Amino acid sequence: MDSNPSDGTLSSAGAAVSVPPTAKILISGGFGVGKTTLVGAISEIRPLRTEEPMSDRSVGVDDTRGVGAKTTTTVAMDFGRISFTSGLVLYLFGTPGQERFWFMWDDLAVGAVGAVVLADTRRIADCFASIDYFERSGMPFIVAVNCFDGAQRFEPEDIRIALSLGPEVPIVLCDARNRDSVKKVLVSLVRYVMSTGSRASRVSIA
């Protein structure tokens, strides 16, 4: 038997292992608002297989009595991955837009830096569910208004009123297809999170 000190023997080679720092940001908003487009504009897209519980209706049809409560079927989703020269890896997870995927949000949200709620002014109500979720869970978020071609432009303050957002929540206009624009959105979020770090201060950085 090798001696086995309580810690420090992490690698098979016995050498010190540098653990890559990881962080994640959630990209949220209604179905079809451009979440995948935004993630793809700035990061490498990778596939992920996950599960969804079968709905009550399908459980009834398939009659899984006696099989156990956790009956699932697998679904595919994507995530974004950005490696920085510092060794940090940043992950972007789009929150699933449909109602049946709500169960996944907590899993995605654990330990996240914060969230971007992507909004489309033509269907502004579509992002209410996301905003509710992040307000309830206390996760810092900003609102990014995806300015599609031909979409009517609104002033951020009008959007703030429409979404009943507090004065501290930053609202930025963006083009989800444009790398620089997406970069600015993410930078705004991280700056906002840093400013709310002390929790006592409710500083608006808009």
Added chain:
Amino acid sequence: MTSHDGYQDRWFDREAGPVVRPYALTKGRTLPSGGAEFGLIDVVIATSGRPPEHFRPGPEHRRILSLCRRPIPVVDLTSEIDLPLGVVRVLLGDLTSEGMLRVLSTQKQPVTDQRLLRMVLDGLESL
């Protein structure tokens, strides 16, 4: 699939997709043993530990171990191995409780570490 059971006319073929249900790989278990939790961006690594007498790593356990020779985040591992996340978590739990795998870093709380936030900010601004 082999046909040791003697049936000649199978109603499925390759196009039917995998015949083994994902959770057959975990012997029906849907949660990792020992109450272990593996966050999406938690980083894991294989230890040099040999499997204990009572534990026979399956092919999927071995695939995971080979991908974990270097530190790897759970989400990258899952993407790489192309198994559902829940299945990977159960298999990771097996390996952890048998001392063949360790969690190197985990992030369960909201991020308040200003140093990490600064790294994210600097990284994004350098893009």
